[in-house]
Amino acid sequence: MSDKIVILNKPDKCSNYLVTTAIGEPYFSNFKKYIMPSWMDYCQKFNLGLAIVTNDLIERSDKYYKKANWQKFIVARELRSLDPLVNNLCHLDTDIIISPLAPNIFDFHSDDSISVISLRKKLPYSHAMALRRMAFFRNKYYDSKYPLDSVLFSTIDDLYKNNELNVPKIADEVCSGVFVYNVSRHLDFFEKTFFSVDKNVKTLTNNGDQTHFNYYVLNAKVKFLSYKFQTMWVFEQAMKYSFLYENSDKEMIKKCIRSSLLDCYFLHFAGSWHESDMWKNDNILNAENVDLMQNFSSYLDTKVTGNPVGMVRP
Numbered sequence: 001m002s003d004k005i006v007i008l009n010k011p012d013k014c015s016n017y018l019v020t021t022a023i024g025e026p027y028f029s030n031f032k033k034y035i036m037p038s039w040m041d042y043c044q045k046f047n048l049g050l051a052i053v054t055n056d057l058i059e060r061s062d063k064y065y066k067k068a069n070w071q072k073f074i075v076a077r078e079l080r081s082l083d084p085l086v087n088n089l090c091h092l093d094t095d096i097i098i099s100p101l102a103p104n105i106f107d108f109h110s111d112d113s114i115s116v117i118s119l120r121k122k123l124p125y126s127h128a129m130a131l132r133r134m135a136f137f138r139n140k141y142y143d144s145k146y147p148l149d150s151v152l153f154s155t156i157d158d159l160y161k162n163n164e165l166n167v168p169k170i171a172d173e174v175c176s177g178v179f180v181y182n183v184s185r186h187l188d189f190f191e192k193t194f195f196s197v198d199k200n201v202k203t204l205t206n207n208g209d210q211t212h213f214n215y216y217v218l219n220a221k222v223k224f225l226s227y228k229f230q231t232m233w234v235f236e237q238a239m240k241y242s243f244l245y246e247n248s249d250k251e252m253i254k255k256c257i258r259s260s261l262l263d264c265y266f267l268h269f270a271g272s273w274h275e276s277d278m279w280k281n282d283n284i285l286n287a288e289n290v291d292l293m294q295n296f297s298s299y300l301d302t303k304v305t306g307n308p309v310g311m312v313r314p
Contacts, residue, residue, distance in 0.1 A: 004057055005078055008036070009043045009050035015087035016106045017049035018042070019075055022094050023068045028054055031094040034280055038098040041290075046104040049086070051079055065199050069093075070209045072176070073194035076187040086183055093177035095269040095279055097257070100290045101297050102265035105180060105229055113223035114189075115180035117230035119173045120156075124227065124263075125239045133238040141245040142274055151204060163203050163211040168218035176213035177268055178230040189220065206272075231264035233257075234275050244275075253278050258289055262296060 018039060022028040031052070043050045057071045057078055058064060072091045080086050090105055109115045120127050131152055139146040151162060160167045181190070193216045203211055237244050241256040257278065260267055269279045 002078060002082055004053060004055045005075070005082060006052045006054050007049065007082060008052060009040060009048070010083065011044070011047050011049070013085075014047060014049045014083075015085050016090070017051050017079065017083075017086055017088070018090050018092055019051045019053070019072075019079065020092050020094050021053040021068060021071050021075070023053060023056060023071070027094060028052070030280060034282075034284070035094060035097060038100070038285055039092075041100065042098045042102060046106075048104075048106070049083065051075075051082075053078075063198050064195050066197065066201060067207050067209070069176075070194060070197075072209070073190040076183045076190065080183060080187075088180060088182050090180045091178070092266070093268065093270065095276065096177065097261065097267045097269075097279060097284065099261040099265050099267065100285065100293050101262070102229075105225070105265070108223075108225050108229075109180045110223050111182040111185060113221045114186060114217055115223045115225050116174040116217060117178055117225050117227060119175050119230075119232070121172060122224075122227055123235070125235065127235075130232075130235040130238050133242065134234055137238065137242055137245040138273060159211060160215065163215075165211060165215045168215050170218040170222065172218060173214055174218065174222075174224075175230045175232075175268070175270070176210045177270055178266060179213075179217070180225075189216075193217075226265070228263075228265040231260065231267050233260070233267055233269045233278065234271050234273070236260045236267070237275050237278075244278075248274070250281055254281055254284050257281070257284055258293070261285070262293060 020031070022031045039050060042048070053071060053075055056065075056068070057074050075091075076086075076089060079089070088106055088109060088111070105115075123130070135146065135148050135150075135152060139148055154162060156171045156173065157167055159173060193212070196216075197212055201207055201212070205211065237256070240260070244253060244256060257267065269276045
């Protein structure tokens with residue numbers, strides 16, 4: 001029993017877990033209301049455990065205590081004390097909706113590597129154009145003070161330089177909100193990462209872990225997974241649904257989110273601007289929507305002949 005981690009799903013012979021940190025209100029209540037149903041369906045479909053960090057894993061008076069999201073690096077030991085059979089962990093941020101069509105992420109993972117997803121390379125659209133569109137439409141519709149040129153456009157070199165770090169062995173930027181690792185092989189690695197940075201750390205992400213995660217992980221052995229496992233909603237909106245900057249109707253937002261979930265596996269609402277709160281919307285995935293998406297997926301796997309059937313009019 002733990003007062004720090006809640007296990008919400010623990011099927012028989014379960015060795016792989018989804019895990020997240022939702023410390024304090026409103027993080028845990030919002031997660032339970034808007035996100036957890038899609039995670040539970042995913043875990044039950046693939047026989048996965050689901051664990052939530054609900055209280056600090058380190059005392060706030062400790063010199064290594066930092067912003068709560070850093071605690072993703074030290075969850076493995078506590079979880080293993082609750083379930084010694086835990087093998088692999090997939091950390092997900094609490095603002096990620098899992099598509100009903102998503103495959104098992106652990107099937108794509110290799111135990112000797114840390115599985116990560118690039119934020120810049122092998123996207124289904126131009127990363128540079130997504131940033132340009134996002135900056136322009138935020139400035140136009142959200143706040144005229146939003147800069148059209150800022151650190152948003154930093155190069156890989158500048159990304160690390162601005163956070164007082166060297167460029168890692170693999171020059172890229174990956175998302176710290178989705179990664180998979182083997183507990184036996186990488187528990188010590190992530191704990192060492194956490195305790196290498198004290199509470200006085202200053203970063204451009206409001207003292208968050210993103211760039212430090214990149215620095216340490218991209219100097220280790222990694223495996224890159226498909227961008228579909230970490231599709232950025234801010235990019236989706238900028239590239240596909242730019243009308244949402246002007247029209248924030250909740251029903252329209254839900255329709256656009258569902259459309260993206262047809263094409264991706266994990267949809268991540270990372271960020272601090274208005275787009276990143278759009279997951280706080282009731283019934284994005286109800287039974288009718290899920291059924292439609294599954295029928296669509298089945299249809300895509302159906303062989304078509306191209307045989308003529310005569311004129312068909314609406």
